[in-house]
Amino acid sequence: MFALRAAPASVxxxxxxxxxxxxxxxxxxxxxxNAVLLTSELVTNALTHTASEWIVCRLHIALGPLHIxxxxxxxxxxxPARRQPGPEDQCGRGLLLVGxxxxxxxxxxxxxxxxxxxxxxxxxxxxxxxxxxxxxxxxTARPIPHSAEGSPSDGTTARS
Numbered sequence: 500m501f502a503l504r505a506a507p508a509s510v511x512x513x514x515x516x517x518x519x520x521x522x523x524x525x526x527x528x529x530x531x532x533n534a535v536l537l538t539s540e541l542v543t544n545a546l547t548h549t550a551s552e553w554i555v556c557r558l559h560i561a562l563g564p565l566h567i568x569x570x571x572x573x574x575x576x577x578x579p580a581r582r583q584p585g586p587e588d589q590c591g592r593g594l595l596l597v598g599x600x601x602x603x604x605x606x607x608x609x610x611x612x613x614x615x616x617x618x619x620x621x622x623x624x625x626x627x628x629x630x631x632x633x634x635x636x637x638x639t640a641r642p643i644p645h646s647a648e649g650s651p652s653d654g655t656t657a658r659s
Contacts (some may be wrong), residue, residue: 501540503553505571513542513556516565520558526565527543530623534558534599537595537619540596541569544617548574560623564602570609646655 501516503509507559517538521531538556545554551572552597597604608615 501556503548503554503556505546505554507546509554510542510546514539517556517558524560526560526623530565530621533621534567537567537597537600537621538569540594541567541617541619544594545569545571549615563623565621565623566618567621568616570614571617572614586612592640613623 501513503512514535517535517627518531521534526534538558542554545551549571553572555568556572557566557568557570567590594604598618600621602622604617605617606617
């Protein structure tokens with residue numbers, strides 16, 4: 500579990516933290532890639548659609564499936580739902596990706612009713628590609644970070 504302040508730079512922090520956890524756990528490449536993407540989408544949605552001051556991310560793996568949870572503080576007026584964006588829309592595809600990549604996903608209130616948890620389950624492929632030993636090594640770096648990624652020097656850090 501790690502907590503993040505609700506700021507755009509926290510999306511990149513969440514990706515880096517999840518990447519490190521999954522590398523440590525030795526999950527297969529497909530699960531790794533999908534989990535980093537889904538965490539990014541869920542954290543972005545929590546930032547975009549709530550007025551939270553903080554966001555909590557939880558990952559746990561038990562005999563196969565990887566569970567990802569992102570908790571926010573604001574219950575809001577509506578539940579997160581998949582949209583049908585048009586071809587020119589710049590947003591609205593996050594939960595479509597979550598639905599396409601996960602074996603299951605959903606929304607529930609926190610136990611004390613103070614917020615909402617959006618969760619997704621990713622099957623971990625056994626007998627598939629060899630476990631990863633670190634993040635991808637292909638050179639896909641962009642010369643300029645996306646504004647939502649922040650920078651290591653912006654003061655945004657994950658709290659365990």
